[in-house]
Amino acid sequence: MSTITLLFSIFLLTLLMITTMAIVRTRNLFVAVMLMGIASLLIAASFFLLDAADVALTEAAVGAGISTVLFLGALALTSERERSPSSLPLLSLGIVAIVALIVIYATFDQPPLGSPSAPVQAHLTPWYIESTRELIDIPNVVTAVLASFRGYDTLGEVIVVFTAGVGVLFLLGTGASASAAGAPLSEDNAGLRHYLIPRILGRLLIPFILLLGFYVQFHGEYSPGGGFQAGAIVAASIILYSLLEGEQRALLVIPQGVLLAMMVGGVLLYGAVGVAGLVLGGNFLDYSVLDSDPVKGQQWGILLIEIGIGITVAGVLISIFHAFASRGAA
Amino acid sequence: MYYAVIVATLVTMALALLRAVRGPTVYDRVLAVNMFGTKTVLLLAALAFVFGRPDFLDLVLVYALINFIGVFAVLEFFRNRATRAGERQPAQHE
Amino acid sequence: MDILGLYHYWVFAVLLMTGFYAIVAKPNLIKKLIGLSLFQSAVFLCYITFGKLAGGTAPIVGKGAELFSSPLPQVLILTAIVVSISTTALGLALVLRIKEAYGSIEEDEIQEQDAP
Incomplete structure (x- = not known):
């Protein structure tokens, strides 16, 4: 991947991380569904940058379109507001952070992005x-x-x-x-x-x-x-x-x-x-x-x-x- | 030249995302999502040319149309909610 | 440059755990389904990143294209995306029925009604 397209990809993925954190934090479910539409479009663009054209097409058609419609249909029949949990779930946060760090540690063993000697290409x-x-x-x-x-x-x-x-x-x-x-x-x-x-x-x-x-x-x-x-x-x-x-x-x-x-x-x-x-x-x-x-x-x-x-x-x-x-x- | 287009589009996408996350009213967010979809269409079209495969413009068409349908679903959601709120009001008065 | 290439996998880790946190820590059922959908998207991103070949292009044989990124992860993820929307739809249908039966979609309120 040339450096410039790699930088574009990194920018898109950073926007994706921001969007997903906003999705999980917001209390209003309608906002979460709207942001999921944006996340789906960002993921589809990332797929396109990674040479997966068919998958980008499927993600666009299914994620941004059908999924938004289904979630809105369900929201219309249930409530739109999420009740805030009684206390901050520190245990969950701790476990999630530790597992994320373990996965990041494991990624250092990966072959470099796009390497021709990766097992999948062989x-x-x-x-x-x-x-x-x-x-x-x-x-x-x-x-x-x-x-x-x-x-x-x-x-x-x-x-x-x-x-x-x-x-x-x-x-x-x-x-x-x-x-x-x-x-x-x-x-x-x-x-x-x-x-x-x-x-x-x-x-x-x-x-x-x-x-x-x-x-x-x-x-x-x-x-x-x-x-x-x-x-x-x-x-x-x-x-x-x-x-x-x-x-x-x-x-x-x-x-x-x-x-x-x-x-x-x-x-x-x-x-x-x-x-x-x-x-x-x-x-x-x-x-x-x-x-x-x-x-x-x-x-x-x-x-x-x-x-x-x-x-x-x-x-x-x-x-x-x-x-x-x-x-x-x- | 394509790179300039892509950089400009990425900046606009970031701004649209900021509005979608922060926007106090609902309509801010709906407009932001719509704009984001349009910018994605532009981004992918420019990328298709950068990669040297202009035949991928077909799939960019799908994005434009799906974006349209998403906005309509939101509009129908609001119309439905307003109708049901209007129906419930007379019942409460009695 | 190798470190920059690893960024995709770090985003995968963050996305995975964000979705997982939404499933585990949020009591609202629809929020849990949204978290599941984010979790699945993270896995898709990881697989497609595996398949990328430097200097390759999308695996559609056309004029002038020589090196192709691997089509195998793309095939797997294509089916996975459609399966994920199917399970999300079924999950949402279950949430609708739970709302009608219990009157609420918050997990603790539902469990209170079930406990004797």
Whole structure:
């Protein structure tokens, strides 16, 4: 890393430390959530400086956008002020300080930042980069590793996202009972419709955000992107529509049944591609048998499972948002 | 020249952070977060050129749009809170 | 210059312990969840710092790029970020239900109601 970019990185990380200390110290939870948005943007910028473009995109889409919306939704239904603890927890402070010093002491054994002889650069990394060029032939190595070389991990992770969605739906319900299908649209849940500027700007931007989501989905093999980021961006655009027009209208546009089908359908698509590998004579999640040319087969496999991931993540995030938003209306 | 842009943007980000941490009213903080998002977009765009990979401008677009959605969530939070406070008031009068 | 490079790891240590302190010492449940989220972000920062290669660029094969930073930590952290938002969402749903059942989200008030 050249010295100047290293200095930029150090400055950003210092701002990050200040922000996190302010987050922990403030008594007002709304302020904490706002500062978390700033911290997420700082972390995403640091990731970009450390050459992790895909991870920066995911952190931006998920951390600054979706996470802020979820925390604000929870804050709206609970209290905003935190009660101060009765006494200063000296024991906790002491232990935390000691452990921090131990970790800092341990960091002196680290290889210098960016050193080519670090263990992580030695064994698997050159193999992945070479094999992606040979076996899969797509430019984005991170997508190739995520979707093909470590496809089994990613299947587990999509199931984790699905489980979180199911868990939230079990805990909070779908909200379908509060706003019955035949009831007239009440004015209370009208969102920001009565405010002219948000409404116009939102209507202008929602199609473009959706378009960007689809672009990130399908271009994930050539540039930073992929299923997770695309799912988060598409969910963010539908959440924006719901914030603007009120939650009942948003449930008319994409009904709860469609959201459930999306949640389940994406995971099933991923599993189906894996089983197709079995049926066509290879192993589970072996994409090279999907087509007569193994390289083309790998690209088909990656495309299909990324679509599955995108559908599930979008469905889960939108369902979770609706579960939070309709809880207050009940 | 890119370095001058980056230094200026970092200074602005520090000032926005100061306002977000100190700002007495809520609107100070909301504006500070919005401004921080915009400056992050600028910073990453300049960095993409410094690294010699202008094709990363796609991901910078995402930041701009996500920043927008965050501000709208805050606005809706306040509108919701004001509505519920207004509903509770008549009940207290009775 | 080596000491400057270690700054990333020191920030990781401070961030880790700040998040951990919020989990342990703050009685408010949402503050605990915020602390958990900070803790996870610190771990992400650490892993991505491991993967950086001097003179490398993002691992997307393009024109003229020769050396690449390691894609492996980035893959791990990509999945970890999505898992972290899922667990945060589930945690927030639990907090909402606790608020409805106990009327408060402060840990000591909840434990008082539970104790006989």
